[in-house]
Each structure stands twice: as structure tokens, then as C-alpha cells.
Amino acid sequence: MGVSEKLGNLGVVTTTVEQAVNWARTGAMWPLLFGLACCAIEYMSSQASSYDLSRFGMELNRATPRQADLLIVSGRLTRKMAPVVRQLYDQMAEPKWVISMGDCASCGGVYNNYAIVQGVDEIIPVDVYIAGCPPRPEQLLHGILTLHEKVKGERIADWA
Amino acid sequence: MAVAERYQSIEEQRRWEGSFDQLRGLVSERAITGETMLLNMGPHHPSTHGVLRLLLELDGEQIITCLPDIGFLHTGIEKSIEDKSYEKALPLTDRMDYLSPMSNNMVYASAVEKLLALDVPERAQIIRVICLELARCASHLVWLGTHAIDMGAMSVLLYAFRERERILGMFEMLSGQRMMSSYIRPGGVWRDVPADFLPTIKQFLADFPAKVDDYEALLTRNPIWKDRAQGVGVIEPDIALAHGMTGPALRGSGVNWDLRKAQPYSGYETYEFNVPLGEHGDVYDRYLIRIQEFRESMKILNQAVARLERVQGPYRSENRKYCPPLRSELGQSMEAVIHHFKLWTYGYDAPDDEIYCAIESPRGEIGCYIHGTGANKPRRVHFKTPSFMHISALPVVSKGYLLADMVAIIGSVDIVLGDCDR
Ligand code: SF4
Numbered sequence: 001m002g003v004s005e006k007l008g009n010l011g012v013v014t015t016t017v018e019q020a021v022n023w024a025r026t027g028a029m030w031p032l033l034f035g036l037a038c039c040a041i042e043y044m045s046s047q048a049s050s051y052d053l054s055r056f057g058m059e060l061n062r063a064t065p066r067q068a069d070l071l072i073v074s075g076r077l078t079r080k081m082a083p084v085v086r087q088l089y090d091q092m093a094e095p096k097w098v099i100s101m102g103d104c105a106s107c108g109g110v111y112n113n114y115a116i117v118q119g120v121d122e123i124i125p126v127d128v129y130i131a132g133c134p135p136r137p138e139q140l141l142h143g144i145l146t147l148h149e150k151v152k153g154e155r156i157a158d159w160a
Numbered sequence: 161m162a163v164a165e166r167y168q169s170i171e172e173q174r175r176w177e178g179s180f181d182q183l184r185g186l187v188s189e190r191a192i193t194g195e196t197m198l199l200n201m202g203p204h205h206p207s208t209h210g211v212l213r214l215l216l217e218l219d220g221e222q223i224i225t226c227l228p229d230i231g232f233l234h235t236g237i238e239k240s241i242e243d244k245s246y247e248k249a250l251p252l253t254d255r256m257d258y259l260s261p262m263s264n265n266m267v268y269a270s271a272v273e274k275l276l277a278l279d280v281p282e283r284a285q286i287i288r289v290i291c292l293e294l295a296r297c298a299s300h301l302v303w304l305g306t307h308a309i310d311m312g313a314m315s316v317l318l319y320a321f322r323e324r325e326r327i328l329g330m331f332e333m334l335s336g337q338r339m340m341s342s343y344i345r346p347g348g349v350w351r352d353v354p355a356d357f358l359p360t361i362k363q364f365l366a367d368f369p370a371k372v373d374d375y376e377a378l379l380t381r382n383p384i385w386k387d388r389a390q391g392v393g394v395i396e397p398d399i400a401l402a403h404g405m406t407g408p409a410l411r412g413s414g415v416n417w418d419l420r421k422a423q424p425y426s427g428y429e430t431y432e433f434n435v436p437l438g439e440h441g442d443v444y445d446r447y448l449i450r451i452q453e454f455r456e457s458m459k460i461l462n463q464a465v466a467r468l469e470r471v472q473g474p475y476r477s478e479n480r481k482y483c484p485p486l487r488s489e490l491g492q493s494m495e496a497v498i499h500h501f502k503l504w505t506y507g508y509d510a511p512d513d514e515i516y517c518a519i520e521s522p523r524g525e526i527g528c529y530i531h532g533t534g535a536n537k538p539r540r541v542h543f544k545t546p547s548f549m550h551i552s553a554l555p556v557v558s559k560g561y562l563l564a565d566m567v568a569i570i571g572s573v574d575i576v577l578g579d580c581d582r
Contacts, residue, residue, distance in 0.1 A: 038258035048321030115236035
């Protein structure tokens with residue numbers, strides 16, 4: 001965007017549909033209120049006062065997957081929990097994105113054992129991986145902004 | 161994935177091949193005839209404090225039966241520890257009760273020390289007490305914020321996390337990590353406190369009591385809060401004891417049992433503090449107790465900080481068979497290099513013996529059982545965790561209350577699923 005500065009206050013903005021839609025999507029991406037383990041506590045910290053995710057239009061956590069755009073898998077995914085996460089993902093409406101937060105969600109982390117799924121990408125597609133155990137809130141913010149960059153580059157042709 | 165394919169996968173998951181016969185004996189007969197309703201709460205639910213699943217049988221709004229289903233966060237930590245040397249297993253313990261990793265470090269380190277008969281210098285003990293009490297505050301702050309959100313008071317979380325960030329900042333100062341600090345290690349602590357730690361914690365201690373007053377101003381005499389909390393989730397003392405409940409959940413029922421007083425460790429017997437007790441054993445009393453524990457922790461912290469300034473000396477045991485030498489020694493002493501190499505490759509042997517050691521975590525008694533083998537890895541490590549006990553009491557505690565009270569009860573016994581399932 002950024003055209004408005006050039007046009008002054010004529011009240012007119014010219015842009016493409018693609019850009020307008022992508023801008024809207026990045027500006028109000030509602031995450032699913034969902035936490036698995038330790039990383040979810042850092043996710044809560046990023047929502048709370050000091051880091052304040054609402055600066056990025058994300059203060060509204062939806063507890064139901066039907067109203068959420070973004071699934072932040074925050075924590076280790078056990079074999080018992082895996083079908084639940086898969087179902088949550090399936091229930092989310094398109095367009096939807098997934099951030100895998102933390103080492104456990106990205107690759108199993110320190111737990112290479114019988115109980116932990118070695119990365120959520122074994123069961124759902126992931127857009128952005130965030131390293132760290134747990135990632136600091138700044139890292140999560142960076143991950144979210146990276147996702148925004150990705151969304152801004154999406155093309156109408158690919159939506160169908 | 162194509163749309164049709166996706167719908168198919170949902171349909172597949174919807175198909176339930178079980179029958180109500182499986183539930184016979186667990187729920188009442190009325191549920192099987194359809195007179196009462198079965199409701200599934202969790203594992204994805206904002207108020208179950210993690211991935212707890214409850215199967216509730218409801219008569220209208222009233223809870224008849226509550227069946228907890230745990231294990232959604234079972235990580236195999238105990239099993240993983242069996243394959244690691246004693247020192248290298250420590251970071252895994254951080255990740256059990258992730259709201260107070262310091263307590264987990266402490267219980268594991270104390271157990272290893274007990275097994276090895278390892279001494280802990282006085283300065284290390286003081287630093288440990290500071291860490292443990294800060295962890296207690298940090299954990300209670302998360303509890304306060306989430307518990308209040310569950311009951312509909314949204315703003316408390318923002319205040320509570322503001323102070324928690326300061327505590328995490330201090331942990332980062334000590335250990336380089338905000339949450340998973342692995343700071344308390346067998347024989348002492350990882351390193352001495354940095355120079356700017358003392359001014360920071362003093363500033364925090366000066367500010368924090370006023371903040372606790374703020375939380376109280378928001379909640380303690382708030383009529384809505386009282387309505388939701390008073391007389392709800394009453395735990396009789398004998399029920400609490402029968403289910404092995406500990407910590408604020410037990411003390412809320414008026415039972416005076418705090419391991420810091422009953423079986424002092426790390427020099428707790430030399431600090432002056434009170435153990436707050438409740439009278440009614442309801443959600444409100446458990447709330448009041450945790451609020452008072454903030455103040456008691458402040459008392460302990462003030463004494464500990466004053467002591468830390470006085471007591472100098474090593475922050476980790478000088479027994480080089482178990483504790484690595486200082487980095488500065490490595491360039492000068494061959495012996496230090498040998499110890500360093502041995503400790504970070506092989507570790508150390510622990511006797512073929514079994515011990516149990518328990519401390520008071522913010523949630524209650526957390527215990528660690530270690531069975532050594534005589535070699536550098538344990539045969540079995542087991543943690544006795546408070547959340548597991550508290551969840552086991554939920555069916556008894558919640559009976560007869562309304563569905564909306566369930567959320568208050570879960571919040572008030574303060575469970576962490578990582579602690580329960582580990
Ligand atoms: S990455 Fe670390 S902090 Fe996050 S869930 Fe795994 S163990 Fe916990």
C-alpha cells in the first residue's frame with residue numbers, strides 16, 4: 001500500500017485486490033487459543049503486557065478452530081495428542097496457517113523417544129518454524145512477522 | 161489437500177467405534193440411558209490449564225461424575241533420564257513443571273546430592289532459596305492471571321505478567337535463560353550471581369508488595385469474585401489427605417503441612433516466615449493463601465538477600481569428583497583438566513542405592529526417587545508430582561457443583577499438565 005501518502009487526503013486508495021486482501025489478512029490474523037506445553041507459557045507472555053501481540057492485530061484468541069486463522073503449535077506434541085491437533089487443524093477454515101513454536105514442535109527437540117512426535121510437520125503442514133526451547137517472545141514475534149511477509153506474497157492464482 | 165479429501169479425514173475421525181458399555185461402572189446408569197448428559201471437556205480447552213481431558217456427566221448444570229483423562233503430555237522424561245548421566249539429565253527436569261523449573265532442578269539436585277552425600281556450600285544454599293522463592297512468585301503469578309481469566313476477570317493477567325517478566329529477567333541474569341534455567345545443579349548452582357543481580361532484586365523487592373496490594377484490590381473484596389469462589393470446591397481435610405494433596409490446596413483446608421517447615425532443606429529452618437492456612441477449604445481460601453504466600457516469600461527473600469551480601473565463599477561444592485573446576489583453573493592445572501574431561505564425558509558414578517527426596521514446590525510436594533546402579537546412569541528415576549495428586553482428587557472435589565464451577569476448581573488446585581504427565 002503506501003499510496004495514500006502520495007495521494008494526499010483525496011480519500012482514494014488505489015491498489016490491487018491481491019494486495020488489499022493480503023493486507024487485511026495480515027492485519028487481523030486470529031490465532032487459535034491453544035497451548036501444549038512450556039512454550040505455551042512464553043506464548044502467553046507474548047500476549048501479555050510486555051510484548052503485546054495485539055500490536056499485530058492478534059489480541060483476539062479464538063477458542064474454537066472454526067473462527068481461527070492461525071494455529072500456533074506451542075510445545076511438545078505427544079502421540080496421544082497428535083490426532084487432536086490434526087482434528088483442530090482440519091476444522092479450521094481456509095485460509096489457515098501454522099506456526100510451529102519451539103524445538104519440540106519443530107523437530108522433537110530433546111525428546112527423541114517413544115512418546116513424542118518428531119515434529120508437527122509429520123501430521124500437519126507448517127509455514128514457519130521457530131527454534132528455541134522455549135523461544136523468547138521476541139522470537140515468536142519474529143516468527144509471526146515472517147509469516148506476515150509470506151502471506152503478503154501470496155497470489156490470487158494460488159488461492160483456488 | 162483437496163477439500164473432498166479433507167472432509168473424508170474428518171469423517172474418519174468422527175466415527176466412534178466404542179459403545180456405551182465401555183463406560184459402564186465409570187458413569188452412572190442414567191448416563192447410559194441418556195437421562196443425563198455426557199460432556200467432553202478438553203484436551204483442547206482454554207480453562208483446563210493444559211491438555212487435560214475431563215469426561216463430565218451432567219444433570220442439567222450439575223456435575224454427577226468427572227473422569228479425568230491424563231497423558232496428553234506424557235513426554236517420557238523419566239525414561240529419558242535413565243539414559244543420561246546424572247548431570248546431563250538436569251535440563252530434562254526443567255521441562256516437567258514448566259511454571260517453576262527451579263523447583264524441579266532443586267528436587268533433582270537434592271536427590272543426587274543425597275545419593276552421593278555431596279556437600280552444598282552455604283552461599284549456594286542462599287542462592288537456591290532466592291531462586292526457589294522467586295520461582296514460587298513467578299508460578300503463583302501465572303496461576304493468578306490464568307485463574308482470574310477463567311473466572312472472567314481479564315485484566316489481572318496483564319498485571320501479573322508484568323511482574324513475572326521482571327522475575328524472568330532475573331532468572332535470565334542468573335542463568336542466561338528466561339524459563340528453562342537449569343541453574344540449580346548437584347553440588348550448588350551453575351555460577352555465582354552476577355554483579356547487577358543484587359540491585360535488581362532489591363528494586364524488585366521494594367516494588368512488589370505494592371503490586372500484590374493491587375491484585376488484592378482487584379479481587380479480594382470484589383463481589384463477583386467472591387460469588388464465584390466462596391463455598392465452591394470445598395475440599396475436606398481428610399479428603400485432601402486421602403488423595404495425597406499438598407501445597408496450597410492442602411493448606412487451604414487448614415492442614416498445616418509445608419515441607420519448608422516440616423522437613424527443612426537448604427537452610428529454610430533459619431528463615432523466619434509463616435505458613436498461611438485456610439479455614440473453609442474452598443476456592444476463595446486457596447486464593448487467599450497464595451496471595452499471602454507472595455508476602456511470605458517476600459519476607460524470605462529479604463532475609464536471603466541480606467544474607468547473600470554477608471556470606472561469601474564458593475557457590476558450588478569443591479568436591480572435584482562431582483563438580484567441575486572453574487574455567488579459569490583449566491589453563492593452569494592438569495588435574496583440573498582431567499576432572500573437567502571426566503565430568504563432561506563420563507560423568508560420575510553413584511552408589512547402587514535408592515533414595516527419595518522431596519521439597520515444597522509452588523504446587524505442593526514434589527519428590528524425586530533415584531535408584532542408582534553404581535555406574536554413571538540411574539536405573540530408575542521417578543518424580544512424585546503434586547499435579548498428579550490434585551487431578552486424582554478432582555472427581556471427588558467437583559461432585560455436585562455446577563459446570564461453571566469446574567473451571568474455578570481446576571484453577572484453584574493449580575495443576576500443570578507437564579508436571580502431571582511428564
Ligand atoms: S521446545 Fe522446550 S520449552 Fe518448548 S515445549 Fe519443548 S521442551 Fe518445552
